[in-house]
Amino acid sequence: MPFGPIIRAMRHNRMRFAFIILEIAITLAIVTNAVNMILDERKKMLQPSGFDDDNLVSIAYQPFAPEFKEQSYVEALVQKDMRAIHSIPGVKAVATTYFLPWQGGGSSGVWKTDRFNGKFQAQLYAARGEIFQTLGVKVTQGRAFVETDTPVDSNVPTRVTIISRALAKKLWGNANPIGHVITNGEGATPRTVIGIIDDFYNPYAWNIGEFVLFTPGRAYDTTGAVFLVRTEPGAMKSVVAQLEPRLLSVNPGRVFRIVKISDLKDQYFSGGKLVIRAMTAIIIILVFITALGIMGISSLAVAERTKQIGTRRALGATRADILKHFLLENWLVTTAGLILGVIGAYGLNVLLVSKLSDVKMQWELVAGGMVLLWINGLMSTVPAAMRATLVPPSIATRSV
């Protein structure tokens, strides 16, 4: 097909084409970056915690009654509370822990160990009771905590720890992690690894979401306690309704706060959901608008050139030639827009990417976006181009 004359002819309407080229370029830049952001948010959302999120609920109490000032009283009360929670129909397991899945943080520390150069950062949570049954994670190597792991004196540090598979891998590769010792950053408070849990993920700054140490410590003191409860599927509502009355009957001198983990998770992802919904809407509207724009410009181009089309037909152009002419013209415009758009896509990516969450533009995405907009461009030209083929050649002899 005659590229040369088409391009030379287009130069006479270059402003008009320039706008469409710009529009297509920006569309590509937006679409690719929006999809990139959507994929990134989805990836975060699809990352499983490893826990039975939907059946987990946390209940924390804060005491105001004077008897709570006694550590020994609290010690006995927490055991009573756990039994009370356990007796609620539909409760599968309960533990006390400061760990709260999906709250977007938690507690962490800096640690050292043998055979690992330097220090590393990992989350740290004290927990008592059936913590792993409650979370729904499996101890795949070694053993779970037993009651005697928790020192009787609350001032004595714990001696053992159970860590996540990902952390064991990072520290010792494929070697057996059981029996290794992890200390704090100064080399004090040594703890022996006695078990490995599989699949732990709790989003945390510094990318330590998969790294955790659990210790058999107390997640309660004279200022209050937190219980994590796992229910049978479907029993959440009835369990939540009974939690507070049951514990109030054990001791009424305190107030409670109940949080469903599914709600926490929803809240944690609220920003991501907003991004996904907004970006999806923007992509759809944008592709639609660009299609409308191309349709408008191409029918204008056809309407303006009726006489010219008739002349071409008179000079021997077949209908197919006319169709090809307009599709080719559009293809050139779209392609120019897309080439500019590739630069735009990467440019916008640089602008949008923050230091914290760098979601790099993938070339597959850019290629995909180009194909989409190519098809979009061609489809949007077809109506006008079809109309052009219907221009009769006798238009050529008609006086204006």
Place this chain on the structure above:
Amino acid sequence: MLLYQLKIALTSLRRNPVITSLLIGGIALGICVSTTFIALRHVFEKDPLPGKSNTLFYVRLDNWDPQRAYVAEDPKSLPTMVTYRDMRELMKSNIPTRQTGTFRSRFFVHPDPKIGRPFAEDVRLVFSDFFTMFNVPFQYGGGWDKAADAKPEPVIVIDQNTNQKLFGGANSVGRTVRLEDRNYKVVGVLAPWNPPLRFYDPTQGLGPKVEPIYMPFNFTPILEIQTYGNSDGWKGNDGNGFQAFLNSDTCWLEYWVELPTPEKQQAFREYVNNYVIDQKKHGRFGRPLHTEVTSMPELTKELGVVPPQIRSLAIVSVLFLIVCSLNLIGLLLGKFIARIPEISVRRALGASRLQVFWQHIVECEVVGIAGGLIGLGISVGLLKMVAKVIPNGDVVHLDAEMIAVSIFLSLVAGLLAGIYPAWRVCSIPPAMQLKVQ
């Protein structure tokens, strides 16, 4: 002249209602999307204390582990808060005109049993300067004085909700509130105060609201008040007990100073550096000397209080608006070209090129404003939807500044769409061209 042009523009727009509504719809679409997300960003990024935030500075010291930076991968990083002992020492300076160390805790409020059961409430511990520094609005009374700081006197400031709960909204200044096992005298009741971010606490990000109760900081060592916010430590305490915690290298306080002049800023920076250099002699601060005295706007930017996604949405939505208005160029071009005969007659009758140009720009701006107003209306609804999705969403709304921005954007969008078509038609020669085609 403008009025006459406005009249022609309206006539011309009425003549072709389909195209006109397409044009207005296009602008409205772009404006509603861009206004929504710019407003969202604006709510969280706008200066909480216009005219003042530049004089408020947040202090940070790198007292972290000599072997490992605060953020291990970034050797330039430093803790986001300061230690109790450093804050105490630095507060001895009289360079700042005002200053406060502050943190968040949680207390039990014991109301009159007739009113209800005890409830736990967030309490912020502050120095008296806090209220002036952050323009805290009062309905009744005010903050406490320096004497109350020093002693400390059992005084508190409560917010409107708490005042409603405890005293039925009456002027409660002078009355007492029991927190845990002590009574405190109410000295001030806040007017409604709902900044979108707890801007004096940059460690919290989006979400948490300002605290309902404020009490003198100096109760901290006396009552052994523990923080309910973040605390970052890298090293155990020397010994047990609360005093050991206060003396430790654990960072858990926010420390703000007011430095109105560049001289004071300079002097205070030197003072902080000298303090750290002196501490090094005592074996603390093992890392290279690094202190930051950062103004509030810079700090907000640096700590990225606003999630990057909100910024991205705002940028993308502006580009979206550009596409919307570029899209209208074709439509306007078609509309204007169809009008060429009319225009050449007008030109022959003496309309100047500039008049024809303005005529069409006015027409585009009428479309822009109309689309902008509709888009603004839609974005109010969109923002309501967005507010439901994000935490602390009830602070999201359109303020006067955003409405102005939105109108301005619609004018720009109208101009962007119209300038080329208008230029095309104004270059039509006065009489019909003699040459065919």
Place this chain on the structure above:
Amino acid sequence: MLEMTHIKKIYRTISIETHALEDLSLSVKAGEFVSVTGPSGSGKTTFLNVAGLLDTFDSGSYILDGKDVSRLSDREMSQIRNRTIGFVFQSFNLIPDLNVFDNVDVPLRYRGLPATERKARIENALSMVGLSARVRHLPSQLSGGQQQRVAIARVLAGDPKLILADEPTGNLDSAMSREIMDLLGKINDNGTTIVMVTHNAECSERAHRQLHVFDGRIADVDRPRVVLGSPVATPGLTATLN
């Protein structure tokens, strides 16, 4: 070359039927130069449209260059327009976005000729109309006569057997008209058949044979030069019909 018998062409709009061609019969031999005159609205352009396969007709038969063209597909008609026929229009019909060279190139492109041959033909045609120096000009940068010469070059480059011209001098002054007529005459001398519609008596004089269209029928007014056979008597007309 061109053999029309009993051609009828009716334009139908919602309310009116216009009988633009009413039983038109005509024969033009190869190498002839025929002019067609007639009052406005008599059907001259319609005749030219039908002759040039720009429009269909309702009944009758039409044999062009020995081939029956009454029942051809659009594609075949396009091909004949492209190869056998050359058009010269009253309003030149140059493509405003293309320069002189590209304009002459248009029909050659549709014919799918190789680039070198196209170039040779274009340059040759432009030199014949004396516009070799203007290849890069746009139509809007040329005078009317020059534009029409480009249009003629466009015809020449295609080397057609038949040239159909609709008032080629209608938009030109008399000096220019003469120049264009000289050109057409030269082309005809080389053996190309020309059928030209014109209002201009002077132009009409240049033709070998002058036909007159009246109410959609054709009359041969140039009695001395009548060379065509198969006369069909038609009442009411002053001349022999073809």
